[in-house]
Amino acid sequence: MDTEKKGIGKGELIALIVSSCIGTGIFGITSDVSAAAAPGPALLAWVFAGLGFLMLVLCLNNLSEKRPDLEAGIFSYAGAGFGPMGEFISGWSYWLSAWLGNIAFATMLMASLGTFFPVFKGGQNVPSIIVAIIFCWLLTILVNNGVETASFVNMIGTICKVLPLIIFIIIMIVSFKSGMFTADFWGRVANNASKGTTTGSTWSQMKGTLMTLIWVFIGVEGASVMGHRAKSRKDAQAATLISYGCLVLAYVLISILPYGVLTRAQLAGMGQPAIGHVLQMTVGNWGSILINVGLIISTIVSWLSWTMLPAETTMLVADDKAMPKLWGDTNAKNAPTASLMITGVLQTIFLFSLLFTQKAYEFAYSLCAAAILFSYLFVGLYQMKYSKENGEWGQFTIGLLSAAFMFACMFLAGWQEVLLVSISFIPGFYIYYLACKENNHKMTTAEKWVMTLILVLSVVAIWLVANGTIAIK
Template sequence: MENKKGISRTELIALIVSSCIGTGIFGITTNVSMAAAPGPALLAWLFVGFGILMLVLSLNNLSNKRPDLEAGIFSYAGAGFGPLGEFISGWSYWLSAWLGNIAFATMLMSSLGTFLPIFKGGQNLPSIIVAIIFCWLLTILVNQGVESASFINSIGTVFKIIPLVLFIILMVISFKGGIFTTDFWGHVANNFSKGTTTGSVWEQMKGTLMTLIWVFIGVEGASVMAHRAKTRSQAEQASIIGFILLLLIYILISILPYGTLTRAQLAAGTQPALGSVLEAVVGHWGGVMINVGLIISTIISWLSWTMLPAETTMLVAEDKAMPKMWGKVNAKGAPTASLMITGVLQTIFLFSLLFTEQAYTFAYSLCAAAILFSYLLVGLYQMKYSAENQEWGQFTIGLLAAGFQFACMILAGWQQVLLVSISFIPGFVIYWQCCKEENRKMTAAEKTVIVLVLALSVLSIFLVANGTIQVG
């Protein structure tokens, strides 16, 4: 029986768009233009758009067929591949969430640098100290049971959307076809492409993949909200409409600037990139407008994303795939141990950004690489469930979803994926503690998977040591 009272289709669409649009879109023009000319960038959007659509369709199908699994994408991994599958999905998602906070921190401090020169660039010592203070203030607030009220999120959404709409309008007004078509495919190395990748279309496309995946993180939230919708069918429709709107916004934001500034100018822009572009096109007030909107929306988003890692470990611990400590809540309903562990790790990682030239890019690349593990397991479970029920159309969708995630791991993010595998060294110790706590013996299949992942982590350490993988 479907619930007559609940979140409407329009409200769900707004939630999906709001949850996905974070700091990533404010930095996208510089990161995309460094990697690709407009032609390859458009092809990359088509490729990523298709892959994310397959993920959304898989999530819709699983949400409809398995409404009993309400713990999000982790429970799909658990249903398909047991406790270890759920642990790998949850651990990867947890890692991705707090690495996303590192990207938030660097982008926030870069924005503040527009008004306070001491923070210029966002990754010097004053910036990192203030970011750490922010991190712990939000951690303490969440530990006191502070929850994200809908009206606060609404304020954040307004400050995200208004600057983006104005940016698109101003880019359309300033657009020049001659600039846009100059070296459309990025084959020619000249002053118009200085500081950017030139060469084959495929190489340029590969260079954008992690950036494009980063801005879609959060699209899985729609399936989690499906049980709160008026009807399941409305939730599925909202997922597709929300995805299409996001893709359209992202393409306009990242492609229109190619018609206002040269690739070299776009690639040389400081973060937040939209502020840099708008300041070059319309003057200082444009940069100020983008930065004010970004500062407010980032702080609000950061509050929500402080809760997300703790919520993740709590759900996985409830399913007995992590030790109980990670899910234990205090008197105000907050998982203190998980929050404190996450806060310490964020602090350590923020200090490490003193030693990398492009802190924001490094943080979001690792964030995107980590989420690929969780998304891959969704596609694999879609395949498994569909095969068991002989739904071969849905099986094909799952195959395409899993294939896309795996392709991104190999083609674009293999270095970041190997770096993420190092996190499973302490991770599997935690999983072993969980098995011991639950008096559950690890199966031969689980041991095999653990050995393979640990082998990748050892390889990663070796490649970092000999300089093959450049950290940051």
């Protein structure tokens, strides 16, 4: 086997994963976490989320090693374990999550540009939408000209956007005061100094951070999705573990160290990007400018990564005949042109909805996080199934812990968003029907029952939205 084949190398894969995860979320994580939890519960929440995502990473690496024949990675695991319907649900959810993440990026990018160009202030006016659409199509064209080329651009951009975060961490370490950090370590003191923050039980504070923590971890599976384009499977596995370790360290330091620099109420009340305001209060205006420049670079580069991932998703699922073959057609440079164009058109249409939405960024990233939980859940479930069949009980336990974590996140933090995601399967199942017809696949009784259950959930979601139980802001 030619281990020197043309493809994406380990360094580029690490850059892809880090860039996919370090997007807009890390720049706002300080205020999001501090509003929900004091230092103690926040650290416990990181332990909970960190271990949960470690189980997912270990599942991905194990399955990549044991089933190298499943080139669609995260989606084909669902297909191998639960048939074409399982692969479609996993792929559809991942595709939806990826381009909804792009809408969140578009909103944050234009808002950050508004710091320097007032015409874009707020990020949700007509000029912002027009420029966001231009960005959308420029990135689509770049990826359409070759995914390996785009991954190289992504690696360069990742280096540029990580530097401001390293400077932020250094300044926080130098400015850290242990007395301020431990003043209300468990968040049980309710007074004027805690205004705008959550007090109460440790568990309730931990639960309040979960959707934020899920959002910043999305993308850790990037090497699995792009694994078939890697120079070797071992490169993809190593890249996943190295990236995971770097991300956890960065997230914990950036979200926890500021508790020892400013009060929790000050952190919770920060505008976005929160870490820019933290630096502004700590070292002056240059800190805010540095972070805003970093955020702009970060958003553009993450948007590039997430332009690659949704198109790659539908191409791989179509190759496995769980979607119509149109979604898998590639051009001379091996880029999934049809999938890129369809996704680009949908993003363009959805961007116009920002004119009518007050909380576009929060709503988009909440749906993004909820949708991807379906894909992650299937990884743990297939790890359990495969390990049981082969008597690998240690790996079975890892799969069980991963699946249990995803179920817990669905019910504890995002049940409303999970119900909203089910609505997307109304058109989705029509696309699956077309794939079945095209590939002469007769839907089984089990598939029909699954389809019925999800469609019932979508009707319930529509009803809850209509009566105001689920509020869309």
